Amino acid sequence: MPMLDFLTIPLFQKALIAAFLSGAGLSLLGVVILNLNLTTIRFALMHIGLLGAAVAMILGFSPLVGAVTGIVIASLLLGPAGDFLNMDTGVSGVLFMTGSLGLAFLIFYKAGVPAMDAFALFSGSILALSLFEVWVIGALAVLIIIVFCLFYREIQMVLYNQELAESLGVPAKAIRNALLLLTGLAIGVNIRMVGALLIDAAVLLPAMAALILAKSLRSALLLSALFGIVSQVGGVTFSMAYDCPSGASITLAAVLMVILSAVYGHVTKKIRK
Amino acid sequence: MTHQAVVEIKNLSAGYGHHQVLQQLDLTLRHGEALGIAGQNGAGKTTLFKIILGLLKPQKGRVSVLGKTPDSAQTRRLMRRQIGYVPQLQTPGKMPVCVHDAVMMGRWGKGFGFFRRPTEDDRRKVSEILHEVGISHKHWQEVNLLSGGEQQKVSIGRALIREAPILLMDEPTTYLDHGSQAEIIELIKTIRLKHELSLIMISHDPEHLEAMSDRILLLKNGRLEER
Numbered sequence: 001m002p003m004l005d006f007l008t009i010p011l012f013q014k015a016l017i018a019a020f021l022s023g024a025g026l027s028l029l030g031v032v033i034l035n036l037n038l039t040t041i042r043f044a045l046m047h048i049g050l051l052g053a054a055v056a057m058i059l060g061f062s063p064l065v066g067a068v069t070g071i072v073i074a075s076l077l078l079g080p081a082g083d084f085l086n087m088d089t090g091v092s093g094v095l096f097m098t099g100s101l102g103l104a105f106l107i108f109y110k111a112g113v114p115a116m117d118a119f120a121l122f123s124g125s126i127l128a129l130s131l132f133e134v135w136v137i138g139a140l141a142v143l144i145i146i147v148f149c150l151f152y153r154e155i156q157m158v159l160y161n162q163e164l165a166e167s168l169g170v171p172a173k174a175i176r177n178a179l180l181l182l183t184g185l186a187i188g189v190n191i192r193m194v195g196a197l198l199i200d201a202a203v204l205l206p207a208m209a210a211l212i213l214a215k216s217l218r219s220a221l222l223l224s225a226l227f228g229i230v231s232q233v234g235g236v237t238f239s240m241a242y243d244c245p246s247g248a249s250i251t252l253a254a255v256l257m258v259i260l261s262a263v264y265g266h267v268t269k270k271i272r273k
Numbered sequence: 274m275t276h277q278a279v280v281e282i283k284n285l286s287a288g289y290g291h292h293q294v295l296q297q298l299d300l301t302l303r304h305g306e307a308l309g310i311a312g313q314n315g316a317g318k319t320t321l322f323k324i325i326l327g328l329l330k331p332q333k334g335r336v337s338v339l340g341k342t343p344d345s346a347q348t349r350r351l352m353r354r355q356i357g358y359v360p361q362l363q364t365p366g367k368m369p370v371c372v373h374d375a376v377m378m379g380r381w382g383k384g385f386g387f388f389r390r391p392t393e394d395d396r397r398k399v400s401e402i403l404h405e406v407g408i409s410h411k412h413w414q415e416v417n418l419l420s421g422g423e424q425q426k427v428s429i430g431r432a433l434i435r436e437a438p439i440l441l442m443d444e445p446t447t448y449l450d451h452g453s454q455a456e457i458i459e460l461i462k463t464i465r466l467k468h469e470l471s472l473i474m475i476s477h478d479p480e481h482l483e484a485m486s487d488r489i490l491l492l493k494n495g496r497l498e499e500r
Contacts, residue, residue: 035368086289153385157378159368167326167358168435169350169382215369215415 025141027228030207075184285334309482312492357432422453
């Protein structure tokens, strides 16, 4: 089918709009995850999502609602738990990850919940999004962009040096916790789009590519959004044109962005020398 | 130098959980004084600064900065406005920040803040401070790409732009080469007189402290001793 014909199908229209919104807004949080050393956090949140799904299945709710609720609650608790345990937030995330996974397996065993139904959450598809879910992605993307615009300087200070920000009077812990909550929401939403196992492609890889080239937080955010849009929209378009799985196509497009950024960064550095 | 105490600590005990780092410590910093605190790594020097900045609650004792005690979030905020803090030189983070923005951070709560963006006056002050600490030619360069000495000047600039009467400096000459150490010592002497600052500097190197301080105390076993 020619590419333009795809664009007339509502299913693909929704997918492309969701890809654009996710790339423009949600990938900004990758910059936060990389700078605050929260890479373990997304694993923790994914496993907590699994626990939430297991609990929801026992209670007769949709596993997705349970997963997102679990992720939101955990993202609110991660920062204060790290402070209480006097640990780096990334390290305290390990406790959440293993604890929630253990609890989820216990629930699967004792309550007879079919584990594979909960694990199905780990593979998402952008083509299966409902209109409501596209609206949720859009609202979250707009919220993230507004937060970054309004609190740019404060976020910059927290990402630069949290203790220094606190010494200057910035409520650094509150800002970190708010960023963790947004990160949790972004991960919860992206699970539906690309699946939990490929979440890095949507959230982390565009930021990774951006940080190779960026000279300030502003340029890191703009480049992250640009790479997010290109990899997500490009990945979805490629998957339509060549009949490939959308999650895998988005992931490979994002990996390509990182490789191209690294090569460009390396070459320009050599030329400057 | 007058005899008015700007920082007063009485019978302070502090630590992390059951691990006590500072024990029944007394300290007075007078207006215009440059006080050096020497001590081995892990002696509790940085913990002492965290207490003065209100970042760590004392387990016992009393701390006051220009008559204010860190009893509430509001008084802690007011105390921090009276202090410029130069943290220990750190390994560069992942986030790129230019010299201008790194120094501008010091204006938070003074010039700009929540829903108040930096003004022309803030930007002018950044230019003046960069000129004063000798890195105006690096205005838009990334902090991570500067030498250790230049990064320390950025830190000093950020503390100075707060226009605070008290300066806390954590190992200001550590990790620097000899040339940069001499430059930073000279800079500290100059800004101290020009801005009439009261200083506390902590270092594990008493030699450098001697070059910058009026008085040196030794932090040992959680207590301060005259050297």
